[in-house]
Amino acid sequence: xxxxxxxxxxxxxxxxxxxxxxxxxxxxxxxxxxxxxxxxxxxxxxxxxxxxxxxxxxxxxxxxxxxxxxxxxxxxxxxxxxxxxxxxxxxxxxxxxxxxxxxxxxxxxxxxxxxxxxxxxxxxxxxxxxxxxxxxxxxxxxxxxxxxxxxxxxxxxxxxxxxxxxxxxxxxxxxxxxxxxxxxxxxxxxxxxxxxxxxxxxxxxxxxxxxxxxxxxxxxxxxxxxxxxxxxxxxxxxxxxxxxxxxxxxxxxxxxxxxxxxxxxxxxxxxxxxxxxxxxxxxxxxxxxxxxxxxxxxxxxxxxxxxxxxx
Amino acid sequence: xxxxxxxxxxxxxxxxxxxxxxxxxxxxxxxxxxxxxxxxxxxxxxxxxxxxxxxxxxxxxxxxxxxxxxxxxxxxxxxxxxxxxxxxxxxxxxxxxxxxxxxxxxxxxxxxxxxxxxxxxxxxxxxxxxxxxxxxxxxxxxxxxxxxxxxxxxxxxxxxxxxxxxxxxxxxxxxxxxxxxxxxxxxxxxxxxxxxxxxxxxxxxxxxxxxxxxxxxxxxxxxxxxxx
Amino acid sequence: xxxxxxxxxxxxxxxxxxxxxxxxxxxxxxxxxxxxxxxxxxxxxxxxxxxxxxxxxxxxxxxxxxxxxxxxxxxxxxxxxxxxxxxxxxxxxxxxxxxxxxxxxxxxxxxxxxxxxxxxxxxxxxxxxxxxxxxxxxxxxxxxxxxxxxxxxxxxxxxxxxxxxxxxxxxxxxxxxxxxxxxxxxxxxxxxxxxxxxxxxxxxxxxxxxxxxxxxxxxxxxxxxxxxxxxxxxxxxxxxxxxxxxxxxxxxxxxxxxxxxxxxxxxxxxxxxxxxxxxxxxx
Numbered sequence: 117x118x119x120x121x122x123x124x125x126x127x128x129x130x131x132x133x134x135x136x137x138x139x140x141x142x143x144x145x146x147x148x149x150x151x152x153x154x155x156x157x158x159x160x161x162x163x164x165x166x167x168x169x170x171x172x173x174x175x176x177x178x179x180x181x182x183x184x185x186x187x188x189x190x191x192x193x194x195x196x197x198x199x200x201x202x203x204x205x206x207x208x209x210x211x212x213x214x215x216x217x218x219x220x221x222x223x224x225x226x227x228x229x230x231x232x233x234x235x236x237x238x239x240x241x242x243x244x245x246x247x248x249x250x251x252x253x254x255x256x257x258x259x260x261x262x263x264x265x266x267x268x269x270x271x272x273x274x275x276x277x278x279x280x281x282x283x284x285x286x287x288x289x290x291x292x293x294x295x296x297x298x299x300x301x302x303x304x305x306x307x308x309x310x311x312x313x314x315x316x317x318x319x320x321x322x323x324x325x326x327x328x329x330x331x332x333x334x335x336x337x338x339x340x341x342x343x344x345x346x347x348x349x350x351x352x353x354x355x356x357x358x359x360x361x362x363x364x365x366x367x368x369x370x371x372x373x374x375x376x377x378x379x380x381x382x383x384x385x386x387x388x389x390x391x392x393x394x395x396x397x398x399x400x401x402x403x404x405x406x407x408x409x410x411x412x413x414x415x416x417x418x419x420x421x422x423x424x425x426x427x
Numbered sequence: 428x429x430x431x432x433x434x435x436x437x438x439x440x441x442x443x444x445x446x447x448x449x450x451x452x453x454x455x456x457x458x459x460x461x462x463x464x465x466x467x468x469x470x471x472x473x474x475x476x477x478x479x480x481x482x483x484x485x486x487x488x489x490x491x492x493x494x495x496x497x498x499x500x501x502x503x504x505x506x507x508x509x510x511x512x513x514x515x516x517x518x519x520x521x522x523x524x525x526x527x528x529x530x531x532x533x534x535x536x537x538x539x540x541x542x543x544x545x546x547x548x549x550x551x552x553x554x555x556x557x558x559x560x561x562x563x564x565x566x567x568x569x570x571x572x573x574x575x576x577x578x579x580x581x582x583x584x585x586x587x588x589x590x591x592x593x594x595x596x597x598x599x600x601x602x603x604x605x606x607x608x609x610x611x612x613x614x615x616x617x618x619x620x621x622x623x624x625x626x627x628x629x630x631x632x633x634x635x636x637x638x639x640x641x642x643x644x645x646x647x648x649x650x651x652x653x654x655x
Numbered sequence: 656x657x658x659x660x661x662x663x664x665x666x667x668x669x670x671x672x673x674x675x676x677x678x679x680x681x682x683x684x685x686x687x688x689x690x691x692x693x694x695x696x697x698x699x700x701x702x703x704x705x706x707x708x709x710x711x712x713x714x715x716x717x718x719x720x721x722x723x724x725x726x727x728x729x730x731x732x733x734x735x736x737x738x739x740x741x742x743x744x745x746x747x748x749x750x751x752x753x754x755x756x757x758x759x760x761x762x763x764x765x766x767x768x769x770x771x772x773x774x775x776x777x778x779x780x781x782x783x784x785x786x787x788x789x790x791x792x793x794x795x796x797x798x799x800x801x802x803x804x805x806x807x808x809x810x811x812x813x814x815x816x817x818x819x820x821x822x823x824x825x826x827x828x829x830x831x832x833x834x835x836x837x838x839x840x841x842x843x844x845x846x847x848x849x850x851x852x853x854x855x856x857x858x859x860x861x862x863x864x865x866x867x868x869x870x871x872x873x874x875x876x877x878x879x880x881x882x883x884x885x886x887x888x889x890x891x892x893x894x895x896x897x898x899x900x901x902x903x904x905x906x907x908x909x910x911x912x913x914x915x916x917x918x919x920x921x922x923x924x925x926x927x928x929x930x931x932x933x934x935x936x937x938x
Contacts (some may be wrong), residue, residue: 121556121564122574123472130472138475145479155507159845166866171759174715184584229634238626241616247752254749322489329491329555332834333602340493348706348837349714349868354502361494368489501838505847520808520848602813604832614814632665 156354166352170359175346184363190256190338191325194263198324201324202271207306209276212297220272227269233330236262240334255336259328267324274316278309314382318375326368327337339363430621431628443611450529450597450607451636455590457533462540463575468546472566480541487538492531492599497534499531500524500603520604528600532593539589547582548574551654580651587644591637609631668927675894681856697737701726702745702753702762703885706835709860709918710765718742721856724914725782725905726763729885732901754886761898762886765854768935777891778884779898781938782905784929786877787817788855790862793872798850800876810839810848817852817879836861844870854881855927861923877927895937906931 126134156162169175208220227235240258243249249257282305290300310317332340343360347353468480487495503509504527511526512519551574559569579586601610612629616622703722704711711722727737729798745753745764753759754776760778765785791798798807805827811818813832822830831848833839842848851858855873862871885898905911911931915924 120470120472121553122470122569123561124560126472134473136453137471137473141473141475141479154506159506159841161506161841172654172715176711178715225638226630226634229591229637230630231598233598233601233632234626234629234633237609238616238622241622244748244752245622247756251749251756251758316897326489326491329493330599332493335748340491344835344837345706345713348708348835349712351837351842351864353835353837354506357494357497357501361490361498363485364491364494365489369485372489405588423565427704497834497838501833501842505842506845508847509846517806517827518829520831535847588835604813604830610813617814 121260127296152263161354166350169350169352170346170355175350177343179346180339180359180363183337183339183360186256186336186342187325187328187338189326190259190331190336191321193260194267194324194328197260197264198268198271198320201268202275202362205268205272206275206279207301209272210279210420224269224272227265228273230266232262232266232327236330236334237263255331255334258334259331259336259338262330263324263327267320267327270320271317274313274320275306275309277410278313279305281312282308291319311382318379321375322368322371325371326364329364363411430619431624434621434625435565435628438611438615440608440611440628440632443606443608444636446525446605446607447594447597450525450532450600450605451590451594453529454532454536454597455593456591457529458536458540458593459586461533461537465541466535466544466548466578468544470543470548470570484541487535488542489504491537492535492596493602495535496528496531496599496603498532498533501526503530508565524604525600528597528603528605531603532597532600532606536589536593536596539592540586541588543582544578545586546585547578547580550581550653552579554581573649577653580653583648585642587641587648590644591640594637594640595633660758680780693846698739698741699730699733699761700743700759701730701743702743702750702764704746705744706766707860708864709922710856711763712860713742713744719918721763721783721914721918722763724910725885725902726761726920728905728910728914729761729763729898729901732904733897745847748904750886754888757888760887761894764886765857765881766884766886767881768884772886774789775889776886777889777895777937778886778935779895780884780934781882781901781932782885782902782911783856783883783928784927784932785854785856785881785883786927787820787852787879787881788858788877789874790843790847790851790858791849791874792870793870795849798874800874801825801852801878804850807849808847810836810842810851811853812836812839815853817854821852840867840871850874855924856919859919859922859924863919863924868921871922873922873924875925875927880929882929882932892937899934899937902934 124130153162170219182409205224208216209224211217211220236258240255243254245257248254280303286308287297287300287302290304291297295303328338329340331338332344335341337345340357340360343356344353346359347356350356441556465480465483468476469484471477471480481630504511505522506587510519511521511530512522516522555573556569559573598609600607601613608629612625615625619625679772695713697846703718703720703726705713707720707722710720712718712720723742727740730740731737743753743759745759745762747764750762750764750766751772754762761779762776763782766772766778772778789798789804797803799875801821801824804821804825806829808829809818809821810831810833815832816833818830822828831839831842833842836853836857839848839851843851843898844867851861855875855877858871858873861867862873885902887894887898902911905914915926
């Protein structure tokens with residue numbers, strides 16, 4: 117970063133100015149923090165007893181850990197289902213049969229435009245009213261349905277744009293050696309497109325994990341809902357929510373870091389194998405990393421998707 | 428279909444979507460302003476500002492929006508007692524709920540605007556920055572005159588994505604006492620039997636809101652792209 | 656080359672599956688402990704609220720509250736020891752389903768007897784008559800009942816009909832809705848809102864919590880009548896008779912009063928008119 121092309125090495129006056137800005141920045145951050153803490157203390161939100169109950173073993177074994185498990189379960193199931201949904205509908209959008217293309221396209225566009233929460237409210241009411249999956253599972257499946265339909269549609273778009281960005285010669289070569297269009301798609305285009313879309317795909321995993329917190333609104337007992345229960349049982353709502361936020365940040369940040377590592381490793385291997393350029397999709401929907409990088413904006417621009425991506 | 432007609436007559440669906448649009452517009456302006464400041468911080472020559480910017484983005488981006496809105500409402504409004512509407516107002520609670528939801532939405536999406544802008548900055552060739560420096564422009568000048576104008580044009584597509592996401596994410600405000608579209612849908616679904624039809628009405632409402640925005644931004648991004 | 660790419664994809668899927676595996680007993684969501692669908696156990700399966708201090712609360716691994724005490728007493732009369740009871744979470748929206756699918760034997764969960772519900776389930780009891788009331792700060796004497804709420808700020812939970820009713824009667828009231836009552840409490844404590852409304856039992860339960868002792872009081876002017884019944888499978892009159900007998904016995908031998916004193920007493924709560932109730936005839 118010190119060698120950014122955006123600015124020169126600072127001279128004496130610039131250095132003085134930078135020191136001033138540094139001071140201002142630190143003061144602003146420290147001031148905000150102090151104000152918040154002071155006000156919270158005034159309101160009795162910092163009382164040790166409120167925070168100490170968060171350390172009780174039973175809080176972790178009965179609420180926090182089960183909550184994390186439920187969060188991961190919903191996210192994991194949604195990721196698998198969304199990948200399948202995305203592949204199927206992505207291929208549907210690339211089909212040579214017009215009605216298939218049309219139907220797949222409509223479904224994908226529709227579910228990309230509908231808010232996940234709206235979908236969860238609806239599917240949960242539907243499942244609960246007809247008791248589709250049993251009382252214990254209705255909310256779980258409502259969360260998974262909502263996350264799958266939305267994220268699956270985003271992945272379908274990734275598949276489609278990934279294939280579209282391949283050099284035309286790839287499909288022509290496939291067709292010219294006598295493969296059918298379907299075979300060409302499956303055995304030549306898709307494998308390459310999937311590698312190219314990996315960064316975006318991996319970014320979508322974080323989105324799914326984070327969005328599983330919306331399940332609180334439909335009584336799915338994930339981490340946030342469990343924090344709410346802690347707040348009710350121990351009379352410390354705010355500390356419980358702060359803990360939940362910290363855990364969510366850790367989980368998501370952890371997944372981002374792991375995903376970034378996996379992504380880099382796969383990219384390296386892809387190049388070694390002489391594959392297509394891994395930066396093939398600069399403007400792809402949900403494009404996470406892999407902007408054609410000149411490095412101006414600093415490293416590691418990723419996960420542009422605030423819960424959802426556009427078109 | 429008759430039943431849907433009755434429901435539309437009985438509940439003010441348009442007003443609910445009006446609130447969705449209201450939330451979207453004001454949060455979008457806020458997110459764009461804050462996001463730009465963050466992006467400038469993240470490419471600035473001052474190390475502390477860069478770190479603060481990065482810290483903000485990484486923290487906010489990894490926190491569920493639900494929690495951010497609850498913190499704004501319960502934490503900042505009720506505990507810190509920061510009012511965005513005089514306490515004497517007869518709509519004190521309602522207005523504060525809406526305004527703090529807007530602040531929360533703006534704060535959350537600012538992190539994504541910041542990243543979109545950084546990706547826009549990345550579309551500017553390094554030569555541009557070098558040229559700006561070589562003619563003696565300072566960091567501020569080169570950002571203002573050379574880099575940012577191109578970056579905004581390069582970031583239009585991702586910014587459009589953020590705007591669409593924001594439109595849909597306003598539904599989360601239903602959790603903090605703001606009666607927008609999804610809150611009304613929940614009420615209707617609980618009280619009426621025509622669940623699926625009601626869902627379709629609201630879902631299509633969101634399609635109508637987001638589809639044109641998507642198309643507009645796609646066109647804009649093509650039209651305004653810097654030809655290189 | 657192709658194999659490698661598919662390998663890469665498989666690796667991603669494996670990560671995802673790993674996530675799923677971490678939370679393998681996925682949907683065993685709300686039900687306390689062993690899940691409600693076992694069916695074979697000898698113990699009585701009782702549906703209670705897990706999140707209502709003073710009525711039905713799961714704190715750590717402990718269950719407490721008026722509903723829990725009533726259910727324990729009934730279970731004992733039915734021949735189930737306290738330790739053999741299976742507690743199942745019964746959120747408001749799912750109580751009828753839990754009963755009709757047999758996932759619980761009885762529901763004791765601030766469950767008001769209404770005609771609409773009687774179409775799906777049967778009720779024993781009532782074992783308590785509650786009423787909608789207001790919770791205010793202990794030192795606040797300005798709120799004496801719903802009529803005094805004009806221009807005041809009222810807190811409730813999203814979708815609560817009780818708050819909507821107040822709003823209709825007193826249009827000048829300002830309404831704040833949260834996801835749970837426990838979010839209302841810090842706001843009530845520091846004057847962000849002036850009152851909280853729901854059943855007086857639940858309000859007294861919150862006010863009795865250790866963390867809030869002495870900070871809040873129930874106004875004590877209930878403006879509705881909620882007759883809490885024990886929900887059972889529709890038409891099971893035999894069970895209904897037994898439960899009614901247990902309730903009557905609980906009232907006469909003093910255990911009923913003790914349950915109230917233990918759970919709601921710390922808030923200075925006194926049961927309103929109609930208590931102790933006489934159970935309705937089973938039908």
